[in-house]
Structure formats: structure tokens, C-alpha cells
Amino acid sequence: MQTLVEYLRNHVPLTREIDIRAGSQTDHWLELTAPLHPNLNDKQTAFGGSLATLCTLSGWCVCSMLCRELKQEIDIAVIDSQIRYHQPVTGDPITARACFPAIENQQRFIEMLRKEGRARLNLKAKVNVGDTTAVSFEASYYARLPDKHLG
């Protein structure tokens, strides 16, 4: 997870401005965090653009971690996403939690990627304020072996 965050900070300048950091992780989810201050909006709560970005990246991290099983370079991109802002986010740090998909979906994804060189993965993430979901997020990611590996 730390390696992924370093990769993002080194290759995507805006992630340094948002100041993303690796958070907690279990077998079921991982968290990506960012301090509130550089991500404030005009109402002194978390900026929607930062929330959307943090959720998108947390899903990207889940997808990247699954792809490690193939032990080779994989291109991952988000295809589409839906986000719902239920209430203002005031917690510091802002914490986006992305869930690993069910084991059978993980296996199907990896198998497809291995067989076809490309696969799609649907993921969910959220940002809580206390025990309440303040932001809910769903996205599809596309993973593929880089062009040079495709026959």
C-alpha cells in the first residue's frame, strides 16, 4: 500500500497537493487518507473534488493490489464512477475506504486478465464521518497488460 501511494505521489502531481497517505488495511478493505487543510472548500469542509479523487484512488489501489498476483506491469484506469455526497465531511484526516470485492469476483477478474489480457472490476468506496457514511462511491476500473504484451 505504501509503495502504491509513493508511486502515485511520484507520478501524479496533484496527489502531492491533496497529500494522499496510506491508511489502515485489512483483508476486506484499505484506506487512503488526506489531511483536511489542503482539501478544504469555501464552507470549511472537505472539497468535493478532493473527495471524488480520494475515492477514485482508493479503488485504484484495490485494483492494483489484486493485479500484483500477475507479477507483471498492468495498466489500470477508471472507466466510470458515481458519487453521492450525503453530508459534509469534516473529519481530519479525510479517510476513503475502498472494499476488496468478494473472493469469487477477485478470482474472475484475475482469470480474465490472465486469459484475455484485459478485465473490468467494479468497486465501492466510502468516506465516513464518525459512524455515518458521508460519501458513497462506485466505480468500474479497466486493467490490461500493456500494449507491448498483447499479441
Place this chain on the structure above:
Amino acid sequence: MQTLVEYLRNHVPLTREIDIRAGSQTDHWLELTAPLHPNLNDKQTAFGGSLATLCTLSGWCVCSMLCRELKQEIDIAVIDSQIRYHQPVTGDPITARACFPAIENQQRFIEMLRKEGRARLNLKAKVNVGDTTAVSFEASYYARLPDKHLG
């Protein structure tokens, strides 16, 4: 439009890092732009987080411009959005174009805001690469008179 961009740059720090600028405007749409360089991803195309943010803010600008008719302070927030990334964005500057809603929807929105002190507006935006839509975006915004004005 320039005033709105200055407001955002002064009150939302991340908009300065994305380096948002006022673009063109007609009766039907307005454009918000950002230079590609600070918004690159690891594939040297526009970062999804920047694209989502730029689209969200272009809609916020449309909503803000409509609210000017009330000649008083209005709080505007995005409630939910959907974004689809059809192809990588390579243009510089990145340009998000948000459409003004049909006149009857504009009128309904303003009338509701005047009468109820709050109203919802659905908007669309996109980012083109040449003549092709590279990113399509839809969102709902919530506008309301600040609490102190509500009876």
C-alpha cells in the same frame, strides 16, 4: 465568470493547484480550463481526479450564474454525480464545458429557490478531445439561501 473563478481560487486551495481558469462562454454553455501539466497522471494524460473536479466546478459555475438573478448570497453544493471516461484527455488546456439547462428548467429552479429557499438543479458537462467527447459528466446541485435567511 472571472469573478467565480477568482472566488474559487481564493476559497478552495486545490483549485489553485489544478490552476483553473475561466474559458469561453455563450448563452448555452461555459468553459472552465486548466493547464495539462499540473494535472497529468502516470500515463502523461489528464488525471481522472482533475477531470472530475473540473467538470464538477464547471457545473457549480453554471448553478452560481443562474443564482445571481436572486441578487443575494446562495450556498451551492454538489449532491451526486456520474462521470464516464471514454478516452484519455491529451488536450492542453483541459477544457470542461458545462451546459446551461433549458430555459424552462432555469425558470423552475429560480422560482423554487425564491419560494422555498432551496432548489435542485441537474446539469451536464463534458471534456472534448478535438470533436470527440472524451469525458461525459452529469450532476445534481443543491442551492439554498443561507440558514440565516430561512424562516
